[in-house]
Amino acid sequence: MVSRLKVTDLDFDVIKANLKEFLNQQSEFSDYNFEGSALSILIDLLAYNTHYNAYYLNMIANEAFLDTALLRDSVVSHAKLLGYVPASRNSPIALVDIEIETESTALDSFTMPRGTKFSSEIINDFSYNFTTIKNYTVTKSETKYRFENVELYEGTLNTIVFTQNDASNPNQIFVIPDKNVDTRTLRVLVKENSSNTSSDAYTLSTDILDLSSSSKAFFLQEGRNEFFEIFFGDGFISKKLPDGAQVTVSYLVSNGTAANKANSFINVETIGGYSDILIISKSPATGGAERETVQSVKFSAPQRYSTQNRLVTAKDYASYIKTTYPGIQSISVWGGEEQSPVVYNKTFISLKLKDGYFISELEKRRIIDEIVKPKAIITTEAEIVDPDYLYIMINGKVKYDSSKTNLTSSELKNKVISAISLYNDNYLETFESRYVQSRLQDDIDNSDPSFIGSVIQTKVQKRIEPTLNEYKKYTVDYGVELARGGLLTKMLSSDFDVYDFQGTRRTVHIEEIPYSFSGIEGIQIINPGFGYLSAPTVTISGDGTGATALAKINNGSISEITVTNPGINYTTATVTISGGFGTSASAIPTVQGKIGKTRLVYYDENSEAKVLESDAGTIYYDTGILELKELNILSISSPDEMIRFTAFAADSVINSKRNLIVLIDMNSADTVVVDMDAV
Numbered sequence: 001m002v003s004r005l006k007v008t009d010l011d012f013d014v015i016k017a018n019l020k021e022f023l024n025q026q027s028e029f030s031d032y033n034f035e036g037s038a039l040s041i042l043i044d045l046l047a048y049n050t051h052y053n054a055y056y057l058n059m060i061a062n063e064a065f066l067d068t069a070l071l072r073d074s075v076v077s078h079a080k081l082l083g084y085v086p087a088s089r090n091s092p093i094a095l096v097d098i099e100i101e102t103e104s105t106a107l108d109s110f111t112m113p114r115g116t117k118f119s120s121e122i123i124n125d126f127s128y129n130f131t132t133i134k135n136y137t138v139t140k141s142e143t144k145y146r147f148e149n150v151e152l153y154e155g156t157l158n159t160i161v162f163t164q165n166d167a168s169n170p171n172q173i174f175v176i177p178d179k180n181v182d183t184r185t186l187r188v189l190v191k192e193n194s195s196n197t198s199s200d201a202y203t204l205s206t207d208i209l210d211l212s213s214s215s216k217a218f219f220l221q222e223g224r225n226e227f228f229e230i231f232f233g234d235g236f237i238s239k240k241l242p243d244g245a246q247v248t249v250s251y252l253v254s255n256g257t258a259a260n261k262a263n264s265f266i267n268v269e270t271i272g273g274y275s276d277i278l279i280i281s282k283s284p285a286t287g288g289a290e291r292e293t294v295q296s297v298k299f300s301a302p303q304r305y306s307t308q309n310r311l312v313t314a315k316d317y318a319s320y321i322k323t324t325y326p327g328i329q330s331i332s333v334w335g336g337e338e339q340s341p342v343v344y345n346k347t348f349i350s351l352k353l354k355d356g357y358f359i360s361e362l363e364k365r366r367i368i369d370e371i372v373k374p375k376a377i378i379t380t381e382a383e384i385v386d387p388d389y390l391y392i393m394i395n396g397k398v399k400y401d402s403s404k405t406n407l408t409s410s411e412l413k414n415k416v417i418s419a420i421s422l423y424n425d426n427y428l429e430t431f432e433s434r435y436v437q438s439r440l441q442d443d444i445d446n447s448d449p450s451f452i453g454s455v456i457q458t459k460v461q462k463r464i465e466p467t468l469n470e471y472k473k474y475t476v477d478y479g480v481e482l483a484r485g486g487l488l489t490k491m492l493s494s495d496f497d498v499y500d501f502q503g504t505r506r507t508v509h510i511e512e513i514p515y516s517f518s519g520i521e522g523i524q525i526i527n528p529g530f531g532y533l534s535a536p537t538v539t540i541s542g543d544g545t546g547a548t549a550l551a552k553i554n555n556g557s558i559s560e561i562t563v564t565n566p567g568i569n570y571t572t573a574t575v576t577i578s579g580g581f582g583t584s585a586s587a588i589p590t591v592q593g594k595i596g597k598t599r600l601v602y603y604d605e606n607s608e609a610k611v612l613e614s615d616a617g618t619i620y621y622d623t624g625i626l627e628l629k630e631l632n633i634l635s636i637s638s639p640d641e642m643i644r645f646t647a648f649a650a651d652s653v654i655n656s657k658r659n660l661i662v663l664i665d666m667n668s669a670d671t672v673v674v675d676m677d678a679v
Contacts, residue, residue, distance in 0.1 A: 011051070012047050012048065012051045015046075015047040015050050015051055016043055016044065016047040019043050019046060019047060020043060023043075065078070066078035066079070066298060066301065066302070067298065069298070070294075072226065072294050072297075073224055073225070075294050075297050075298055076222045076297065078301070079297050079298075079301035080221060080222075082301045082302065082304070082305040083304075083305065083309070084297070084300065084301035084304050084305065084323075085183075085220055085221055085222060086222050086291070086292040086296075086297045087183075087289070087291070087292040087296075087323065087324070087325075087326040088181055088182055088183040088184075088228060088291055088292075089180050089181070089182055089254045089255075089256045089289065089290060089291050090182055090184065090254065090256070090287055090288055090289040090325075090326060090327055091153045091154045091155045091182045091184075091185065091252050091254040091256075091259075091287075091288060092153075092154045092257075092259045092260045092262065092285035092286055092287055092288035093151050093152065093153055093154075093285060093286065093287050093362065093363065093366075094120075094130065094151075094152045094154075094262060094263070094265070094281065094283060094284060094285040094286075095149055095150070095151060095152075095281075095282045095283035095360065095362045096150050096152055096265060096279050096280060096281055096282055097146065097147065097148050097149070097150065097279075097280040097282060098112070098146070098147040098150055098271075098277065098278070098279055098280070099144050099145070099146050099147075099277070099278040099280070100144065100145040100146075100147075100271060100272075100274045100276065100277050100278075101143060101144055101274070101276035101277075101278075102140070102143055102144065102145060102274055102276075103143065104143055106140060106143075106145075107140070108139055108140050109137060109138070109139055109140070110137070110138060110140065110145045110272060111135050111136065111137040111272075112132065112135065112136045112137075112145075112147055112150075112271055112272070113132075113135055114132055114133055114134050114135050115131055115132065115133075115157050116131065116132045116267075116269075116271055117129060117130075117131050117267070117268045117269055118130040118131065118152055118265045118266065118267055118268060118279070119265065119266050119267075119268045120154070120259060120262035120264065120265055120285070121262060121263065121264040121265070123258070123259060123261070123262055124258070126258070128154050128255060128258065128259040128262060129154065129155065129156050129268075130152040130153060130154050130155075130259075130262070130265060130285075131152065131153055131155065131156070131157055131252070132150065132151070132152065132153070133151070133153050133157070133185055133187075133252065134151075136150055145274075149282070149362075151362065152265065152285070153182070153185065153252055153254075154252075154254055154255060154259040154262070154285060154288065155182060155185075155252035155253050155254040155255065156252065156253050157250060157251070157252055158178060158250065158251055158252075158253055159248065159249070159250040160176070160177065160248075160249050160250075161246060161247070161248050161249075162174045162246070162247040162248075162249065163194070163244065163245070163246055163247070164241045164242070164243060164244060164245040164246075164247065165243065165244075166243040171231065172231050172232045172240070172241050173223075173229050173230075173231040174229065174230050174231070174247060174249070175223060175227050175228075175229050176227060176228045176229065176230065176249065176251065177227065178251070178253045179226050179227060179291075180253050180254055180255070180256070180291075181228055181251045181252070181253060181254075182251065182252045182253075182254045183220060183228055183251070185250075185251050185252040186204060186220070186230070186249065186250075186251050187201075187249070187250045187251070188201070188202040188203075188204075188218050188230065188247065188248070188249055189201055189202070189247075189248040190202055190216070190241065190245055190246070190247050190248075191245060191246040191248075192242055192245055193242070193244045193245065193246065194244065194246050196246075199248065200216050201216070202216045202217060202218045202232075203216065203217055203218070204217070204218060204219070204220055205217040205218065205219055205238060206309070206374070207309055208237050208238075211233070211237055211238045212238075213233075213235055213236055213237075213238070213239065214239055215233070215238040215239060216238070216239055217232075217233065217238040217239070218230045218231065218232055218238075219231050219232070219233075219238075226291070230249065254288070255288075256288050256289060256290045256291075257288040257289060257290055257327075257354070257355050258288070259285055259288060260284075260285055260286060260287075260288040260355045261284050261285060261286070261355075262284060262285040263281050263284035263285070264281060265279045265281065266279065267279065283360040283361065283362050284360070286327075286353065286359060286360050286362075286363055287325075287327050287353075287359075287363050288327060288355070289325075289326040289327035289354070290326070291326075292323075292326050296323075296326070300319065300322065300323040303315075303319035303323070304319060304320060304323050306319070307319060307320050309375060310375055310377075311372065311375045311376040311377070312377060314333040314334060314335065314347075315333075317331075317333040317347060317349060317372070317376075317382075318331045318332075318333045320371070320375060321349065321351070321367065321371060321372070324371050325351075325367060325371060327353055327354055327355070328351050328352065328353060328354070329352050329353060329354040329429075329430065330351075330352040330429075330430035330431045330661070331349070331350070331351050331352070331431065332349070332350045332431035332432065332658060332659055333347060333348070333349050333350075334347075334348050334658050335347060335348070336348065338658065345379055345380055345381060346380065346381050346382070346383060347376070347380055347381070347382045347383070348382075348383055348384075348385055348658070348659070349372075349382060349383070349384045349385070350384070350385050350386065350387050350431065350658070350659035351367075351384065351387070352387050352429075352430065352431065352661060357387065357389065358386050358387070359384065359386070364384040367384060368382055368383075368384060385659050386659070387431075387659050387660075387661045388477070388479060388659050388660045388661065389463070389660075389661050389663060390460055390461075390462065390478060390479055390480065390654070390656070390660055390661070390662050390663075391460070391461040391462070391463065391663060391664070391665050391668075391671070392428070392435055392458060392459075392460060392461075392654070392662060392663065392664045392671075393458070393459040393460065393461050393646060393670070393671055393672075394420060394440075394456055394457075394458065394459075394664065394671065394672045394673070394674075395456065395457040395459070395673045395674075396416070396444070396454055396455060396456035396457065396672075396673070396674045396675070397454065397455050397456075397674070397675045397676075397677055398412070398413075398416055398444065398451055398453075398454040398674060398675070398676055398677065399451070399452040399453055399454070399677045399678075399679055400412055400448070400450045400451050400452060400676065400677070400678060400679070401450050401452055401678075401679060402450070402678040402679070404449060404450040405448065405449070405450035407448075407450075409676040409678065412448060412450070412451075412676055413674055413676050415447045415448050416444055416447060416454075416674050416676075417666075417672055417674065418447070419443045419444050419446075419447035420440065420443075420444065420664060420666070420672055421664075421666045422443070423439070423440050423443050423664070424663060424664040424666060427439075428661075428662050428663045428664060429661065429662075429663045430661065431656060431658075431659070431660075431661060432656060432657075433656050433661070433662050433663075434653065434654070434655050434656070434662070435458075435653070435654040435662050436652070436653050437456065437458050437652035437653070438652065440456065441454055441456055444456070452679065458648075458649060458652060458654075459646050459647065459648055459649070460478055460480065460482075460646070460647055460648070460649045460654070461644055461645065461646045461647075462476050462477070462478055462644070462645045463642040463643070463644050463645075464476060464642065464643055464645070465641060465642050465643075466496070466631075466633045466636070466643055467633070468633055468634065468635065468636075469632065469633075469634060470632065471630045471631070471632045472630060472631065472632075472633075473627070473628060473629060473630050473631075474627075474628040474631065475625065475626070475627050475628070476625070476626040476627075476628070476645050477623075477624065477625050477626075478624035478625070478626075478647065478649075479624055479656075479657070479660040480624045480649050480650070480651070480654050480655075481621060481622055481623070481624055481649070481650040481651065482619065482621045482624050482647050482648065482649060482650055483621070483647070483648040483649060483650045484518070484571060484594075484596060484621055485512040485514050485596070485647065485648065486514050487514045489514075489648050490511055490512035490513075490514045491510075491511065491512035491596075491598065491619065491626070491645065491646065491647040491648075492509060492510070492511050492512070492645075492646055492647075493509045493510040493511070493643055493644065493645045493646075494509065494636075494637060494638055494642075494643055494644040495507050495508065495509050495636075495637040496508065496509070496633050496634075496635065496636045496637060496643055497633070497634040497635045497636075497637075498600070498612075498631065498632060498633060498634060499632065499634070500602075500612055505634065506602040506612060507602060507603075507637070508600050508601060508602040508612055509600075509601055509602075510598050510599070510600060510601075510616055510617070510628070510645070511598060511599060511601055512596055512597075512598050512619060512647070513596065513597045513598060513599055518544070518568070518569065518570055518571070518591060518592040519544065519546070519547055519563075519565075519566025519567040519568055519570055519591075519592055520540060520547040520549070520563050520566045520567055520570060520573060520589045520590070520591060520592070521563070521566065521589075521590045521591065521592045522563060522589070522590045523538070523549055523561040523562075523563060523575055523587050523588070523589050523590070524587060524588050524589075524590065525558060525560075525561060525585075525586075525587045526586045526587055526588060527584055527585055527586045527587075528557035528558045528559065528585060529557055529558055529577070529582050529583055529584040529585025529586075530556050530557055530582060530583065530584060531556050531581060531582040531583055532553045532556050532557065532558065532580040532581060532582030532585070533556075533580060533581040533582070534553070534579075534580045534581065535550065535551045535552060535553055535580055536551055536553075536558070536577050536578060536579045536580030536582060536585065537551075537577070537578050537579045537580070538550065538551050538561055538575060538576075538577055538587075539575070539576040539577075539578065540567070540573055540574075540575055540589060541573065541574050541575075541576065542570050542571075542572050542573030542574060542589075542591075543569065543570060543571055543572055543573075544567050544568055544569040544570030544571070544573065545567055545568060545569065546565055546566075546567035546568055547563070547565055547566055547567030547570065547573065547589075548563075548564045548565040548567070549561050549562060549563045549564055549575075550562050550564055551577065551580075553580070553582075556582065557582075557585075558577070558582075558585050558587075561575075561587055566592065570591045570592070571591060572591065573589045573591055574588075574589070575587045575588060575589050594620070594621050594622055595618060595619065595620060595621070596618070596619035596621060597615060597616075597617070597618060597619070598615075598616045598617045598618070598619060598626070598628070599611050599612075599613060599614050599615065599616050600612040600613035600616045613629075615629070616628060616629055616631075617629055621650065626645060
């Protein structure tokens with residue numbers, strides 16, 4: 001009996017072998033030698049044809065589903081069914097004030113028109129065009145026109161005119177012929193016919209529930225080959241264009257992220273005929289972003305669909321903002337009930353840009369007004385807060401077998417630094433990230449076969465930008481529990497200058513006052529219990545020794561517990577109450593080591609350490625907060641004008657929460673200190 005062909009095998013070689021096996025079972029080919037024969041060529045053609053068809057059908061099946069599609073057109077088409085429009089390039093936006101000097105006889109009111117052009121400073125060998133996208137009108141002040149908070153968008157304004165023809169364009173779809181359009185800047189004007197002298201402004205619709213048959217709205221979608229398209233209503237859902245209508249579309253063509261951080265501008269032409277112009281930068285250009293990728297569309301479209309175009313839960317906010325504002329690398333959203341103190345009916349949002357650490361106040365306001373408010377619940381207020389960065393500092397020693405490598409100590413050290421950098425890229429620098437010392441240590445040990453083992457020490461650092469020449473209190477919040485410092489592990493700050501009590505300028509630093517011991521400071525009664533006939537026994541347990549306490553009773557309950565010996569070397573402790581014939585009493589101890597002090601120290605001309613201020617502030621180890629007393633800081637030693645406070649974390653696993661971002665700053669020379677030890 002002849003076996004049937006195996007149709008489930010689709011690899012070329014397997015198909016060819018199956019065809020030969022099938023023919024060999026036929027009496028006409030039972031002893032036929034296929035190799036080198038003309039029939040072998042025909043079998044190859046059949047196998048190729050079958051393989052091509054199988055591959056083609058497989059790719060068609062892949063493109064039929066959003067999660068397996070590879071082609072951008074297919075992914076965008078599926079996303080369209082979910083009501084999702086991929087994000088275009090975003091232009092960076094800078095905030096400036098502009099002063100125009102004029103004569104006293106000039107008009108009292110002056111308008112700087114939309115499309116006024118400016119040029120940025122040189123960034124990576126290029127200067128970029130910036131422009132205004134709306135009119136600004138001010139009243140003259142003395143001999144100046146002063147425009148405040150002018151938004152400059154990077155890019156070039158383009159305008160294109162379409163004419164609606166019902167015969168050739170029945171669906172009223174118009175293709176924008178620039179792939180780098182910033183769709184946020186689209187401006188659509190419609191004339192009922194070419195002879196009309198006035199135009200109607202049409203607005204982009206994001207919710208058809210807001211529309212009627214007379215609404216002057218247009219819609220946006222991404223079409224084929226990455227070109228965006230605008231289209232209009234059908235006369236039921238928003239107004240339909242009449243045949244012969246003239247549609248004028250203007251928009252910015254942007255360079256995306258290239259002009260981010262531009263902070264200096266000049267006008268490239270006169271403004272209203274005036275050339276004496278001063279441009280004052282208030283906020284550098286931020287928010288520039290590239291076109292949304294295929295992978296991002298595949299991820300974001302279902303997330304956006306799940307929000308149903310409304311912002312209710314924290315996940316709704318996160319998915320909607322991230323897809324609407326593509327320049328974001330990471331986002332964290334939490335409710336006011338998670339704040340301390342609690343704030344009800346408020347949503348907090350923290351954003352980390354792909355390019356930069358912080359978002360300008362201009363962008364925060366725009367995100368709230370243009371993205372969040374139109375979709376959020378009316379009774380809920382949203383606030384954008386800056387990310388809070390906690391820097392991880394690494395000190396390590398790596399042992400290696402010199403007989404197993406030809407690399408120098410310096411080359412091996414570079415491998416260690418690369419492993420640390422890769423760990424930072426893979427696991428840190430985002431909200432809800434986690435630093436795990438043991439995992440980093442494993443990555444270091446596995447980065448070269450010659451490495452025997454390593455020991456690393458983790459410190460945490462906060463950076464603050466103080467106000468100079470002004471007495472001010474400062475609070476440094478690490479966001480994690482801190483370890484109580486010893487002589488070699490105390491908290492230290494970088495240097496800054498102050499005046500001493502005699503008016504002499506001193507270069508000082510803040511340091512933790514190390515404790516040689518700590519005991520039990522007090523005991524708080526949680527439940528006084530009942531039925532006690534005599535004072536019960538109070539037992540203090542923990543990692544220290546020697547602490548004792550006595551209890552007093554009143555009317556059968558414990559009224560007071562007094563520490564009679566604080567003991568030494570406690571960092572944690574518990575209290576047990578027993579005896580006295582009563583029951584249910586409980587209490588908790590307060591350990592002295594949970595609160596620390598800092599001092600202000602400088603070095604004299606003999607390089608001897610001198611204490612300028614013995615009580616400069618308080619450290620709360622449990623909450624990771626350092627509170628400093630008033631300081632008048634004159635100058636700072638670091639080039640970035642930041643004071644660095646470095647301490648030891650209580651745990652080798654450090655979790656970020658809310659707006660805290662944990663990262664290793666590989667651009668700072670003192671972040672990673674590694675010694676290589678050959679054995």
